[in-house]
Amino acid sequence: MIYIYNCYGGTHSSALAAAYHLNRLPKDRIPTKEEILNIDIFNKLTTKDMGRMIYHGNDEEGHKVYTVGRGSSKALVPALKELLLLVNEDHQTTDKVILSNASPTVPIAMTFGGLFSRRLRIHFIGVPLLIKGAQQTYHNIITLVEKTKSTARTTGKNVEVLENKNLEVNKLF
Template identity: 60%
Template sequence: MIYIYNCYGGTHSSVLAAAYHLKRLDETREPTKKEILNSHNFNELVYKDRGKLYLHGIDEEGNKVYTVGRGRSKVLIPGMYNLIEMLQNEGVLNEKVIFSNCSPTVPLPMTFGGLFSRWLKIDFIGVPLLIMGAKQAYRNIVQLVHFTKDTAKNTESKLLLLDNKRFG
């Protein structure tokens, strides 16, 4: 199975979802500043990285966990979905693929933190806001990861697109 967590920049909420999925962050408590900042690709990606798939690792069940930033595009994820569907129909790809939207978990501090840090390059304002937002969002992100994994295991469909609106 392949999990693809996606969000606006692909460097905050989706990265944290991948870290919780892979058990690199402890889901039983709020993450520390150091743990957040040390998460793979956290606050590192820039505009040109949008649309690129980043492998974060393989989970305890042998499933690959990826992230992708979609920016403002309304067509990137549907296009990827369509490509995967075609590959599955042609017998080229035989794995189940789950897209999970992490954007509904993003609180206001994380939104502004991303704006200041990634767009305006003002880290001394942006990073503290990102840390605050990551701490605020951690329960919702953990719930989203559990929902994503449970839905993937309990459906026969080979391709899923989860919008996750209920986590906002």
């Protein structure tokens, strides 16, 4: 099985989801500023990295975990799905692929933090907002990852796209 978490830039909410999925963040408490900033790609990617699949490791069951930033494209995830279906059909692979949208977990602090830090390069404003947003939404990230894993165990589809729009998250605005 392959998990691919996606979000706008691929460097905040999907990075948190991948880190949690791989047990690199705590399950029993909100991560510290240092733990968040130590995530391999957290707040480090640029627009040039959008569309690039980034491998983060294998989970406890041996499943590969990736992230991708999709930017404002509404076509990237459907194109990935179609490509994966073609590859699966042509090569009769048996790996399930779960594409999970982490964007519904993003609170306003993280949105503005990303804008200030990544787009405007005003890190002294952006990074504290990103940390605050990451800590605010951490329980939502946990919910998203657990739902993603649960769906992966039960779906009969070879490629499953989770938009997570109906995810029961605590919107913190």
